[in-house]
Amino acid sequence: MKERSDKLVKEERSYTTEEIARLLRVSKLTVYDLINKGELPAYRVGRQNRIDSIDLENYIAKSKNKSINPKANISHPQRADAESSIQNNVIISGQDITLDLLANSIQAEGFKSLRDYNGSLNSLISMYNGKCTIVSCHLFDGDTKEYNLPFIKRILTGRSYIVMNLVSRSAGFYVKPGNPKNIQTWEDLSREEVTIINREKGSGARVLLDEQMRIRNISSKEVKGYDNEETNHFSVASAVAQGIADIGIGIEKASKMVGVDFIPLIKESYDIVIMKSEEKSGLIQSLLKILNSPEFKNKINTIEGYDISKTGSIIFETD
Structure with a gap:
């Protein structure tokens, strides 16, 4: 019994x-x-x-x-847990679902891909330390108003690499349906009656927030909830939906998944970086082939919230 x-x-x-x-x-x-x-x-x-x-x-x-x-094993890329995997596998670091599509396509080209889910800044640091193969970035620089290159050039100084666009997407505020507190601008974050939910240190959304606050001379002490963190866009949007916070920063897709309003503020370039070497030349050619293929772009088009007009373009390449 x-x-x-x-x-x-x-x-x-x-x-x-x-x-x-x-x-x-x-x-x-x-x-x-x-x-x-x-x-x-x-x-x-x-x-x-x-x-x-x-x-x-x-x-x-x-x-x-x-x-x-083996050809059917492309829909569920494994996660990278061991540092030794870098020797024989393509480790892709980042959190966006388009990276899962990329990992599937890379496996279909004959490479074994593993997924890691670090934020943009931490991914770049991992690449500098030789712990991943491809990293994604959406890092806003408040001084130049550029995405990614100012950070990539500083962190990967002295290295040889290539930067390609994966997608473009809107970043902005998650607010409650109807936006009852009429939150519209970055300055609204410092209002006493507004509580935010933040992203973890090293994520692209956290860098965007910190840079926007820095150039506007807004102190973190002025922002209620600044130290309350979540580790992905969906969790941030969910916290707003549940009334835990009035506002969060993230991408449009997550707002549609949980039913909160989205206020677009900036169009960000979501790029990928790979180190250049003789050993990686075949992988780089496969990447360019995948990113510029109608099949891959059509897959992204089935997911709402992405702009593929620059997908596959080379943003920057060292000599």
């Missing part, structure tokens, strides 16, 4: 999207994409999506079956 009861408990267990992300070692945005595509059945309990254990087990089983065929 006890054995039957234990079995029922196991079968009836359900997980939140955050728990699924931890179990699969992917971002929550990736979990939501799987749900939206119907690959991972989910249902709502209050404000939360839930996934039954049996559906998770079925999804994993299907993924394992696909991995028997």
Whole structure:
């Protein structure tokens, strides 16, 4: 009897999207994409999506079956956990879902791709230390009003590299539906009645916020909630939706997923960087081929919130 009861408990267990992300070692945005595509059945309990254990087990089983065929093993890139992986694998660092599409395409070209989910600044530092192959950046420089290159040139000084555009996208404020506190500008962050939810140090959204505050002489002490952090766009937007904060900074896509309003403030260039070497010449050619292919661009076009007009263009290349 006890054995039957234990079995029922196991079968009836359900997980939140955050728990699924931890179990699969992917971002929550990736979990939501799987749900939206119907690959991972989910249902709502209050404000939360839930996934039954049996559906998770079925999804994993299907993924394992696909991995028997090497050509079918492109839909679920592995996560990079060991530093030694850099020797034989393409480690892609960053959090956007377009990087998962890129990882799939790279595997289809015959490379083994692994995913790491660091923010932009931390990804660049990892690249400098030789711990990843391709990194994504959306780092705003308040002095030049440029994205990425001022940071890349400072951090990768003395190195040989190439920078390509992956996508462009809008960044701005997440606010409650109807924007009840009429939040419109960066200066509104310092209003006493406004509480923000921040991103973690090293993320592109955190750099954007800090740079905008710096050039406007807004102190972090003036911003209520500045020290409250989340680690991805979706969690920030969710905190606003749940009333934990009045405002968050992020990209448009996450606002549509959780049902908050979005106030666009800047168009950011989401670029990728790869070190140049004789050993990586084949990978670089494959990257350019993928990024400029109609097939890859069409895949991005199926996801709302991205501009592919510059996808595949070379932004900068060292001699």
